[in-house]
Amino acid sequence: MSVQFKSITELRAMLDNKLISAPELTQESFQLAKKYKELNCFVTMNEELGTKNANTVDLNDKNASTLAGIPLAQKDLFCTEGLRTTCSSKILANFIPPYTATAVKKLEDAGSITIGKTNMDEFAMGSSNETSYFGNVHNPWKKGYVPGGSSGGSAAAVSAGIVPAATGTDTGGSIRQPAAHCGITGLKPTYGRISRWGMIAFASSLDQAGPLARTAEDCAILLNAMSGHDSKDTTSLSSNVPDFLEDINQPLDGLKIGIIKEFDLSDLDSEVQARFEDSKKIYENLGAHFVEVSLPNISASVPTYYSIAPAECSSNLSRFDGVRFGYRAEDIDDLNDLYIKSRSEGFGDEVKRRILIGTYALSTGYYDAYYKKAQQVRRLIKNDFDNIFQSVDILMTPTSPNTAFKFDSKGMQNPVELYLEDLFTISSNLAGLPAISIPHGQVNSLPVGLQLIGNFLREDQLLNASHIFQQNSDFHLAQPSLEGF
Numbered sequence: 395m396s397v398q399f400k401s402i403t404e405l406r407a408m409l410d411n412k413l414i415s416a417p418e419l420t421q422e423s424f425q426l427a428k429k430y431k432e433l434n435c436f437v438t439m440n441e442e443l444g445t446k447n448a449n450t451v452d453l454n455d456k457n458a459s460t461l462a463g464i465p466l467a468q469k470d471l472f473c474t475e476g477l478r479t480t481c482s483s484k485i486l487a488n489f490i491p492p493y494t495a496t497a498v499k500k501l502e503d504a505g506s507i508t509i510g511k512t513n514m515d516e517f518a519m520g521s522s523n524e525t526s527y528f529g530n531v532h533n534p535w536k537k538g539y540v541p542g543g544s545s546g547g548s549a550a551a552v553s554a555g556i557v558p559a560a561t562g563t564d565t566g567g568s569i570r571q572p573a574a575h576c577g578i579t580g581l582k583p584t585y586g587r588i589s590r591w592g593m594i595a596f597a598s599s600l601d602q603a604g605p606l607a608r609t610a611e612d613c614a615i616l617l618n619a620m621s622g623h624d625s626k627d628t629t630s631l632s633s634n635v636p637d638f639l640e641d642i643n644q645p646l647d648g649l650k651i652g653i654i655k656e657f658d659l660s661d662l663d664s665e666v667q668a669r670f671e672d673s674k675k676i677y678e679n680l681g682a683h684f685v686e687v688s689l690p691n692i693s694a695s696v697p698t699y700y701s702i703a704p705a706e707c708s709s710n711l712s713r714f715d716g717v718r719f720g721y722r723a724e725d726i727d728d729l730n731d732l733y734i735k736s737r738s739e740g741f742g743d744e745v746k747r748r749i750l751i752g753t754y755a756l757s758t759g760y761y762d763a764y765y766k767k768a769q770q771v772r773r774l775i776k777n778d779f780d781n782i783f784q785s786v787d788i789l790m791t792p793t794s795p796n797t798a799f800k801f802d803s804k805g806m807q808n809p810v811e812l813y814l815e816d817l818f819t820i821s822s823n824l825a826g827l828p829a830i831s832i833p834h835g836q837v838n839s840l841p842v843g844l845q846l847i848g849n850f851l852r853e854d855q856l857l858n859a860s861h862i863f864q865q866n867s868d869f870h871l872a873q874p875s876l877e878g879f
C-alpha cells in the first residue's frame with residue numbers, strides 16, 4: 395500500500411492498524427525522496443540516524459504520541475545535532491551543529507523521524523528558492539517552475555507526498571507563500587509561540603517556525619508538539635498552550651471575517667480573484683459573514699519590512715566571519731582580508747544585498763531616518779490590527795498575488811519585483827500575528843492559496859476555520875501529477 399500523499403492522520407491509522415511498521419514507513423519515505431531526487435527538495439538526507447530512530451520507536455507504548463513513527467523533513471536552518479545544517483549557503487556548507495533546535499527536538503521527542511534537511515532560499519532570504527547555493531527546487535506541479543520560498547524544499551517535499559509534513563520558518567511569508575504555490579497548508583504561528591532556539595537567525599523580531607502539511611488538522615498536530623515556553627529563547631511566550639485539535643470541529647456560524655479594503659484585488663489575475671470570491675461563498679454557506687475593514691497603514695508593510703529585516707540580518711550574519719563558523723577563504727594576507735574574502739566568497743548576491751541595505755539603514759545618520767522610522771510604522775500597523783480585531787474574528791486575503799512562476803523569470807533584473815510577492819503575508823509578521831495558507835483551487839493547473847490572519851495567540855480559530863473549510867471542499871486533496879520527475 396503506497397504511503398505517498400497520505401496525511402499524518404492516515405499514516406497514524408496505518409501504523410496503529412499494523413498495515414505498516416515504523417521502519418517500513420521510514421524506508422518508504424527515503425525511497426520516495428530518491429525517486430523524486432530531481433525535485434531537489436533535500437540538501438542532506440538523514441538515512442543512518444533516521445533508520446536507527448525508526449527501528450527503536452515504540453508504537454506499543456500507550457503514551458506514544460500521534461507523531462510516533464511519522465517521517466518528517468526539517469528546513470535546513472534548524473540546527474540538528476550531528477547532521478549538516480547549511481541554511482542553503484556556501485558559508486555553512488560544511489557546518490555540523492553540536493545541538494538540535496528546540497522545535498525539532500520536540501518533534502523528535504514525540505517520536506517523529508527526521509528523514510532529511512530541506513532546500514531553501516539562502517538564509518531564508520527570498521520568495522522562490524532560487525537563492526539557494528544548492529540549486530533551484532522544482533514545483534511538483536510543474537517542472538521548471540518555482541515552489542515559492544523560502545521554505546520551498548519543505549513545501550515541495552510535502553506536496554510531492556514524500557513526507558506528510560515538514561517544518562518551515564516564516565519571516566515575511568516563507569511558510570505560507572510556498573504552501574500556496576505547492577497546494578498544501580502552511581501555518582505561521584504567533585511570534586513567540588514556538589522557540590527560536592537553534593534556528594539560524596535571519597531577522598530575529600520576525601522569524602517564526604511553523605508546520606507545512608497536507609491539512610489544517612495535521613498542522614494542529616505539529617503545532618501541539620512544537621509549541622511552548624523555552625527558557626533558552628527570551629522571546630518565547632510563557633502562555634499556556636491549548637490542545638489545537640480540541641476545537642477544530644466547531645461550527646463557523648456567526649464567524650466574522652474581515653476583508654481588507656486597502657488590498658485592491660482588482661489588480662490581480664481575474665482567475666485568482668474568482669477563486670477568492672468562490673471561497674467567500676463557501677464560508678458564507680458555512681455560516682460566516684464578511685465585513686470590509688480598513689487598516690490604513692498596511693500599504694506601508696513591504697517597505698517597512700524591507701528596512702527592518704535587512705537591518706536585523708546585517709547584525710545576525712556578522713557572526714559568519716570565516717573564523718568561528720563554516721567557510722574560510724584561502725590565500726589570506728591578514729585578518730581583514732580573511733573577513734572580506736570569506737564573506738565575499740561565502741555569501742550569495744541576495745544575502746550580500748540585504749547585508750548592505752541593512753548596514754546602511756543602521757549606520758550613524760541614517761538610523762533615525764530608516765530603521766527607527768520603520769519601527770514606528772511597524773507599531774502603527776500593529777495598532778491597526780489591534781483595532782480591527784475588536785470587531786472581526788479573522789481576516790481573509792489571497793496568500794500571494796499570483797501562482798508559481800517560471801525559474802529566472804522574476805526578480806532577476808529587479809529584486810523589488812520579487813519583494814512585492816510578499817504583499818499579503820508580511821504584515822502579520824510585522825504585527826506578530828498568526829496566519830495560515832490553505833489551498834483553494836487552481837489557476838492554469840497551478841495551485842492558489844487563501845490566507846487567513848488571526849488575532850494574537852488565536853491559532854485555534856485559524857485552524858478551526860481552515861479545517862471546516864477542508865471538511866467541506868476537496869481542494870486540499872488535489873495532487874500534483876509529478877510529470878517529468
Ligand code: GLN
Pocket residue numbers: 518519520521543544563564565566567568569596703816
Ligand atoms: N520573501 C521574504 C524575504 O525574502 C520573506 C522570507 C521569509 O519569510 N523568510 O525576506
